[in-house]
Amino acid sequence: MGRTGAEPQRWDATSPARSGDAVLSVERLRTYFDTPAGVVKAVDDVSFSLNRGDILAIVGESGSGKSVTAQSIMKLVAMPPGRYASGQVVLDGIDLLSQSERALGAIRGKRISMIFQNPRAALNPAFTVSTLMVETLRRHDSSLSRAEAVKRAAALLRAVDFPDPERVAASYPHQMSGGMCQRVGVALSMACEPEVLIADEPTTALDVLVQATILLLLKRAHAERGLSIILITHDFGVLRALATRVIVMYAGQIQEQGRVDDVLANPQHPYTKALIQAVPDPDSTDQRLHQIEGQPPDLLNLPAGCSFADRCAFVMPKCRSERPELYEAAAGTDVRCHLFGPEASAHQ
């Protein structure tokens, strides 16, 4: 579909068709790092699927494996030290992890693309914006002439609300603000009109006002193009505003997954409860920030039982010895916690 260029664009939250079929599914993904100190299980048995036209959020503390999950999906994890111990990532019927680098080159950027947490660091300091955009456009459309690509780049930059695309195109990353860099990042990720976008904390490094503009751009692409998005975030406000489904990660595993409304209103897993409490509620008079007691476990030496057991307020003897599976806790919500296990009724 064509870009509308300079015209102001509107989005309509109700427009994307939610047909329920998965555009991307991740099955039993395990990404390990072989380090001198041992095997780091950064992603350990993660399965989920992203429906077409959906926005799926992944939340979790720092180090919980969100970025590694994102990079694993595009098979971008450096090997070594990384290694895919098991799993499948299926994009529209293609198993990405079994593809050759060559085949992946045609898929990355074209059908699935990514936005990064540190916008300036994600742009090569040696090249102008124009160089990067032209290179990306021509990588996936060899019939495109350089002049056409330059034009196209200007249109893409205008679509991320740069009033002066030519000037931005001629800029080096260090000449732009963080927010400008991230808008360029969005333009780059949209250059070849992918079906799926992975946004890895796209606003964490930006100030609040700029955050809103970036989120608006994502929302616009979602609404206009039916772009499916995996949105990694720390921010429950972002989650509430954008996402329809949410995955809560901890120590490389999914602890809870479900619809955003359900999970936020009625968190089931003790970790999710603690996490939501850790965020000050703008509506309440109690603005104290709750900290979750204790430290996340060492990924080199994961406990035999539940990885959250040491910090959990509801810990039971079983939690220390036996690793919980994902159990259905409520309609549409899965939780990795013994409280919801098959024998849980005995304890409750």
Add this chain to the structure above:
Amino acid sequence: MLRFIIWRLIHVVPVLLGVSFVVFSILYLIPGDIATTLLSMFYTEERAAMLREQLGLDRPMFVQYGRWLWAALHGDLGQSLMMRMPVMTVLLDKTGNSLILTGASLLIVIPVSFLMGTASAARFRKPFDRFTVFFSLLLASMPVFWLGIALLYLFGVRIPLFPMSGMYNMANPGGILDLLHHLFLPAVTTAATSVAIVTRVTRGAMLDTLSQPYILAARSRGLPGSRVIYRHGVRNILPTFSNMIGLQIGYLFGSAIFSEIIFNWPGIGLQLYQSILHRDLTMVQGCVLAVAIIFVLGNMLADIIVYALDTTRK
């Protein structure tokens, strides 16, 4: 750009002045009567008196330095006592030969270390990378004179592929091919340590670059690995690399002194060595000054190249 070059040129002046003063003082650090030392076996009362007059040894040191510097700026570095001709004449001749040797070893260092450094980083922990790390460690731990003698023995004596000494075939001096033939072993010897050092630094810089987010981002846009490494990666190590090469110019000049002595290459190193042996102090002065000037100018050149390559300052 032009402003930077001019600025950099201006900065060279005090450095060269300092160098010239140190070189000048060589004469005065030697114990005893300078005229006697300088003349050594050619000593006669008459000559000594003339030399004292010529050097102005009765004047204060700074006046002497001023006079020496003034003469040096006019191309007069005195007479070589051993060779009985102006030091400058000898220097011009020998510096050219040394530059040929240094230039040749630079032409080895640049492509070899660049290719090995970047290619091994791209193959991190794979066999080629491990080989490179091992090989550069091996090279770096071989002293220049040892390697020179070993190469001389292997490829000059045991398998006589290359001539053992000089720049041209004495009996039948040929053209450029003859020169290259004579150049090979000394150039390899001179280059060895620098190849090792620059390869390792290049590999390190490249590994660092390849771990940057913009490399991951380039891959996420579907760019093929070769383009990511050799365009996105390499572009960012060029300043480091050229800086490194610039520093090596001086280092190569130092290594060349050893190679020149071993392979009897008629350059400034060999001249310096012989002048020291013969206590030809004005010649020693001249050689040291020449080496220092080339070192300083080499660094300046490297700075200018680094500046030209650094986009963040444009």
